[in-house]
Amino acid sequence: MNPASASQTKNPKKAPSANHSSGDKRFKMLDATIKRYQYQQDALIEILHKAQELFGFLETDVLLYVAHSLKLPPSRVYGVATFYHLFSLAPSGVHTCVVCTGTACYVKGSQTILTELEKSENIRAGETTSDGQVSLLTARCLGACGIAPAVVFDGTVLGNQTAESVCEWLRITH
Numbered sequence: 001m002n003p004a005s006a007s008q009t010k011n012p013k014k015a016p017s018a019n020h021s022s023g024d025k026r027f028k029m030l031d032a033t034i035k036r037y038q039y040q041q042d043a044l045i046e047i048l049h050k051a052q053e054l055f056g057f058l059e060t061d062v063l064l065y066v067a068h069s070l071k072l073p074p075s076r077v078y079g080v081a082t083f084y085h086l087f088s089l090a091p092s093g094v095h096t097c098v099v100c101t102g103t104a105c106y107v108k109g110s111q112t113i114l115t116e117l118e119k120s121e122n123i124r125a126g127e128t129t130s131d132g133q134v135s136l137l138t139a140r141c142l143g144a145c146g147i148a149p150a151v152v153f154d155g156t157v158l159g160n161q162t163a164e165s166v167c168e169w170l171r172i173t174h
C-alpha cells in the first residue's frame with residue numbers, strides 16, 4: 001500500500017476528492033459510496049455501477065474522478081468501463097435528458113415526466129431518438145431531493161420539473 005492510500009484508510013472521514021470543483025452533489029454521493037467500500041480498488045465495478053446510477057452514464061470526468069479516488073490508473077478504469085456492457089460511456093444523442101427516479105422524485109411525479117418524455121420522443125429510457133438528437137436516461141437520486149422532481153438537461157440540474165416544462169426544454173433545443 002502506498003503512503004497516500006494508507007493515510008486515507010487511517011482517516012476515512014477525509015475523502016481525497018470530496019470537493020469536486022463542479023459543486024455537483026452527485027460527486028459527494030459517489031464519495032460516500034467510495035468511502036463505504038473503503039477505497040478498495042477491488043470494488044471498482046460496484047463503484048462504477050453506483051456512478052452510472054447517479055449520472056446516467058459514465059462520462060470522462062466521472063471515470064477520472066473514480067480513478068483518482070481509488071488511486072488506479074485511468075486506463076484500468078476505462079478498460080473495465082468499456083469491457084462490461086452494463087456500462088455506458090456516453091449517450092449518443094446531441095442532447096441528454098436524465099430523469100431522476102429516486103424516491104423523492106418518484107413521490108413528486110418523476111414517473112409521469114418519464115412516461116410523457118417517452119411518449120413525446122417515441123423512445124424508451126436508455127434510448128436515443130432516431131434523429132440522434134436526444135438521449136433519455138434515468139438516474140437514482142441526483143442529490144437534489146429538495147427540488148424534486150429533478151431532471152438534468154445537458155448537464156444542468158433543473159428542479160421542480162413537470163412533464164410540460166421538460167418537454168418545453170426539448171422543444172426549444174431541437
Ligand code: FES
Pocket residue numbers: 100101102103104105106140141142143144145146148149150
Ligand atoms: S431522489 Fe431525485 S434528486 Fe434525490
